[in-house]
Amino acid sequence: MKLNMKCKQRGFSLVSAIFLLVVLAGLGAAMVSFSTTQNQGLAMDAMGSRAYQAASAGIEWAAYNVQTNVGMSAPVPTVVFAPSTPTALAGNLSDFAVTVSIAAASAVDDTDWPPDGSTVGDVVWSYDITASAVWGTAGTENRVERVLNAKMRE
Numbered sequence: 001m002k003l004n005m006k007c008k009q010r011g012f013s014l015v016s017a018i019f020l021l022v023v024l025a026g027l028g029a030a031m032v033s034f035s036t037t038q039n040q041g042l043a044m045d046a047m048g049s050r051a052y053q054a055a056s057a058g059i060e061w062a063a064y065n066v067q068t069n070v071g072m073s074a075p076v077p078t079v080v081f082a083p084s085t086p087t088a089l090a091g092n093l094s095d096f097a098v099t100v101s102i103a104a105a106s107a108v109d110d111t112d113w114p115p116d117g118s119t120v121g122d123v124v125w126s127y128d129i130t131a132s133a134v135w136g137t138a139g140t141e142n143r144v145e146r147v148l149n150a151k152m153r154e
Contacts, residue, residue, distance in 0.1 A: 044144065051133045051146035054089055054096035057081065058131030059150045062100045066127050066152055077101040077132070096133045103128040127152040 061080055066072055081089045081098040088094045107124050129150045136143035 044142075047135060047144040048146065050092050051096060051135060051144045052148070054081070054093045054098050054133035055131045055146045055148040057089060057093065058098040058100045058133065059129055059148050061098075062102050062127075062129045062131065063150070063152060066102065066104075066129070066154070070125055070154060072102060072104060072127075077130070080131075096135050098131060098133045100129065100131045125154045127154075 058080055077099040078101065079097060080100045081087050081093075081096065083095050083097060089096060089098070105126050107126070108122070129152065130147065131150075132145060132147045134143070134145045
């Protein structure tokens, strides 16, 4: 009795080819998912850097205004740069809303100068500045916010 080995092995290559296609399709799907996640992470990192730059622009705006208006105070956060308005930042920062608050405090500097015993009482101003740059909707994974604080003294 002679067995025909070719007859029994004809379906094996089809099964192994289908198995190989399923494995490769799974690996491809995993790579696409991983790549998408990486790209989203990189995009959010870039938006975080832009938010930092926008908040820094808010600090610079406040420093300029403090120097030109001694004693200036804005304790309630004020929107300084708003998207889609004439006050919007330019370029890549135009989509950020930047709010700034400035807390001013004055004190009298009673140092012993001149050395003849008389005192000179100069008013010294100190400022606590907070700038917040926001992009995106609250409660979503696409929201980016950076808050910077600065102190100034005049």
